[in-house]
Amino acid sequence: MLKLFYVLRFSKLYLSLHSGSRLILSLRIMVALADCNSFFASVEKVFHPGLKGRPVCVLSSNDGNIVALTPEAKALGIKRGAPFFEVKGVIEKNNVAVFSGNIMLYAAMSKRVQSIMRRTVAHTEAYSIDEQFLYLDGYEQHHDLVKIMRDMVEQIALWTDIPVSVGIARTKTLAKVASKFAKKYKGYQGVCMIESDSQRRKALSMSGLDDIWGIGPRTFARLNSLGIVNPLQFADMRGDWVQRHFHKPEYQTWLELNGQPCIDTSEIIRRQTITTSRSFGKMTDSKEQLKASVATFAASCCNTLRSQNSAAGCISVFVCSNRFREDLPQYGNIASLNFSIPSADTIEITKAAMELVDKIYRPGILFKKSGVILSQLVPGCLHNVLFDTVSRRNERIELSRAMDMMNHKYGVQTVGLAASGTKDEEWRTRKDHLTPNYLTDIDQIMTINI
C-alpha cells in the first residue's frame, strides 16, 4: 500500500486521479510541517547558554534590520524587519542580547536538525533553512502520528537544543496553521494535528487572516475591503466567487484551506537565477572598490552555480546609491551580457562582470550597494563545444573547482581572484556582534575550560 501511494504521488497518474478516486485516498494522507522556533535566535542560544529566558535578536547583514527574535523580544514590541537603529533604545533598556546574523552557523545547525527529521520520516522536503515538510503517507496506518512527531521533537531538542513545532494536516497550508498553534500553546507539547473538519473550522476561526501562508499584506487588505476578516470566512466563500475576485495563487490557498491539496513544492529544485548582493558597510565613489565588491559577489555566485552543477547563459550587474539619503544624488543601473556558450568559469564570469561595471559606473555618485545575477542557467558545468572561443575551458573549470575545494576546506575566500580585493576594504559589511563559526571552522571551534 505504501508503495502504491508513492507511485501515485510521483506519477502523472496522481494528477489524473486527483478529482476522482484520489479524493477518497486523500482523506488519509497527512503532511507535517516541522518549523524551528525563532531559528536564528535559537541557534545563538545554543552557543550562549546563559541567555535562557533573556530576549534575543539576530540582525541582517550590515547589522541593518532585525531578522529573527525570540518571543521574549517580541513581547517588548520589537518587530521582525525593523531597522536596528530604530529599536536600539528598547534593546539597551531591556538588556536584549543582539547578534549579527551568521548564516554559516545557522546552515550547519539546520543540516543537523533536518537529518534527525529524515531519520524519522522517509519522505521529507526541505522548504527553507528552518522548515521541512514531512510526508506521512502510510505511517498513520500503524502508528499515532502525533506521538511519532512528539518523539521526533524531543529527539531534536535532546541532540541539538533547537525547539521545533510541528503541524499536521491534510494540506500544507493547513499544516502551517497547525504549526502556529503548536508554537503558541504549550498544551500541544510541540505538535498539533488538524484532523477532523470541526478542528479545521475551529483552527481557521481562531487564526488571523494575515497568518495564512499565501496571504500577504495586499491580499489581506483586499479581503478586508470585501468584508472578509478571518480565514474561516474566506474558506467558506464559494469557489467561483474567489476566482472572480482573485487570481490563481489566492484560489489555491482557498482550496488548501478547504482541505484540498494543490500546492506542490516537491519538484526538484534547480535554481533559475543565482544572486549575490550586499549593501556596503560604508558608501564608496571609487570604481576600484565597486569592482572589488562585484568581483567578490561574482565569485560567490559562481561557487553556488558549480555546486548545483550548472552553467549560466547570462550575467547582470547592478549598482545603486543610498535610497535613504535624499540629500545625495541618486543613481542606479543594471547591465547584462549574454555568453555565447553558458559558462561556470569564475575567471570568465568575473571578467564579464568587470566590463559591465565599466558600463554603468558613474563618477561622483556614492554607491551603497552592488550585486551580481546569473540567469539562463543550464545543467552541466562543461560546455566544450566546437568553435568555443575560450581555450582550455575544461582546465579553467578544473581550476575553479580546485578553488571551491580549497575555500570549502580552509574557509571562504582562502583563495580568489585579485579582482576581489582585500579583506579589510570599506565596502565590506559590518558585523559588530558576530558569533564565531563554531560548527564549520576549525580555528573558531569552541573552547571549554574544565
Next chain:
DNA sequence: TCTGGGGTCCTAGGACCC
C-alpha cells in the same frame, strides 16, 4: 550615523508574426 538578501510564480501588455 545606522534602513537585509535571496528566491518563486503569475499576469498583463507590448512586440512581432502570419
Next chain:
DNA sequence: TCTGGGGTCCTAGGACCC
C-alpha cells in the same frame, strides 16, 4: 465613422515566501 484576428514570446511589475 468604422481600422483583422489569432497566436507566440518576452518582459516588467506585482505579490508572495523565508
